[in-house]
Amino acid sequence: MTDFSSVKDKVVVITGAADGLGEAIAQCFGENGMKVVVSDIDAEKGNKVVEQIKSKGGEASFIKADVSKEIDVKEMMDFAVETYGCLDGLVNNAGIAAANRPTHEYSVAEFDRLTSVNLKGVFLGLKFGVEAILKSKSSSGFIINIASLAGLLGNSSMGLYSSAKHGVVGLTKSAALDYAPYNITVNAICPGTFRTSIWGDAPEEQVQQYAKMLSPNGKLGDPKEIGHLALFLASDLARYISGSAISIDAGSSAGKLTPSKWSHPEILV
Numbered sequence: 001m002t003d004f005s006s007v008k009d010k011v012v013v014i015t016g017a018a019d020g021l022g023e024a025i026a027q028c029f030g031e032n033g034m035k036v037v038v039s040d041i042d043a044e045k046g047n048k049v050v051e052q053i054k055s056k057g058g059e060a061s062f063i064k065a066d067v068s069k070e071i072d073v074k075e076m077m078d079f080a081v082e083t084y085g086c087l088d089g090l091v092n093n094a095g096i097a098a099a100n101r102p103t104h105e106y107s108v109a110e111f112d113r114l115t116s117v118n119l120k121g122v123f124l125g126l127k128f129g130v131e132a133i134l135k136s137k138s139s140s141g142f143i144i145n146i147a148s149l150a151g152l153l154g155n156s157s158m159g160l161y162s163s164a165k166h167g168v169v170g171l172t173k174s175a176a177l178d179y180a181p182y183n184i185t186v187n188a189i190c191p192g193t194f195r196t197s198i199w200g201d202a203p204e205e206q207v208q209q210y211a212k213m214l215s216p217n218g219k220l221g222d223p224k225e226i227g228h229l230a231l232f233l234a235s236d237l238a239r240y241i242s243g244s245a246i247s248i249d250a251g252s253s254a255g256k257l258t259p260s261k262w263s264h265p266e267i268l269v
C-alpha cells in the first residue's frame with residue numbers, strides 16, 4: 001500500500017485556501033496530519049475551513065493575507081513559523097480570473113490587478129516562503145504553484161490570465177533549479193476546468209458548455225483530485241520530481257481534438 005505518512009506534522013501555508021481548489025488542498029492536507037496555515041482575504045470562509053479541519057481531528061490556523069501585498073505575505077510566513085515552529089512547504093494557490101476579451105481591449109488597470117495577484121503573488125510567496133523553509137532547515141521542503149492549462153497553451157480572449165500563468169510556470173522551473181541543492185522541490189499543477197467559484201456568477205449551463213468544449217471527456221474536474229496530486233507532491237514519494245508543470249485536465253493539453261468516425265461503434269453499446 002502506498003504510504004503518505006511522510007507528510008505527517010509537516011507545516012504548510014496555503015494561499016487562497018478559503019474556497020475552491022485551495023480549500024480542497026487544505027482539507028486533504030489536514031486529513032493527512034499536516035499542520036495547515038489556511039490563508040485568504042476572506043476571513044469568514046477561511047475560519048470555517050479551519051474549523052472543519054479541526055472537527056476531523058486535524059491541526060489548522062487562519063491568517064488573513066492578500067498575496068499581492070508584500071507585507072501580508074511576509075507576515076503570513078512569520079505567522080506559520082511563530083505558530084508551528086517551522087515551515088516545510090507552501091502552496092501558492094490564490095488566483096483570480098479576468099474578463100474574456102481580445103488583448104488590445106484590456107485596460108492597464110486590469111493588467112496590473114490580474115498580474116499583481118496571479119504572478120506577483122506567486123513571486124512574493126516564493127520570496128518569503130523559501131526564506132522561511134531554508135531557515136527552518138526542512139529536510140524535505142516543497143513549493144507547489146497552482147498554474148493552469150492556460151499556463152501551457154495560449155487562449156483566445158484570455159491574454160492576461162494566460163500570460164500570468166505562463167509566468168508562474170517560468171518561475172516554477174527557475175526556482176526548482178535555484179533550490180534543488182537545498183532539498184526544496186518546486187512544481188506547478190496545471191488544472192484544466194474545475195467547478196469552483198472562480199467561474200463567478202456564470203450560469204451552470206454555461207459552465208457545463210465550457211466543460212464540453214474544453215475538456216476531452218466533457219466533464220468538469222473535482223477539486224479533490226487537485227488535493228490528491230498536491231498531497232503526493234508534498235510527500236517524500238515525490239522528492240525526485242521538481243521543475244515540473246503537471247497537467248490535470250482530462251487530456252486537454254495533450255493536443256487538438258479532431259473528429260473521427262469509428263468503424264465499430266457497436267463496442268460502445
Ligand SMILES: NC(=O)c1ccc[n+]([C@@H]2O[C@H](COP(=O)([O-])OP(=O)(O)OC[C@H]3O[C@@H](n4cnc5c(N)ncnc54)[C@H](O)[C@@H]3O)[C@@H](O)[C@H]2O)c1
Nearest residue numbers: 016019020021041066067094095148191193194196197198
Ligand atoms: N477552477 C478552475 O477551473 C481553475 C483552472 C485552472 C487554474 N485555476 C487556478 O486555481 C487557483 C484557485 O482557483 P479556484 O478555482 O479555487 O478559485 P476560487 O475563486 O474558488 O478560490 C480562490 C480563493 O482565493 C482567494 N483570493 C482571491 N484573491 C486573493 C488574494 N489577493 N490574496 C489571497 N487570497 C485571494 C479567494 O478569496 C478564494 O477563497 C487559482 O490560481 C486559479 O487561477 C483554477
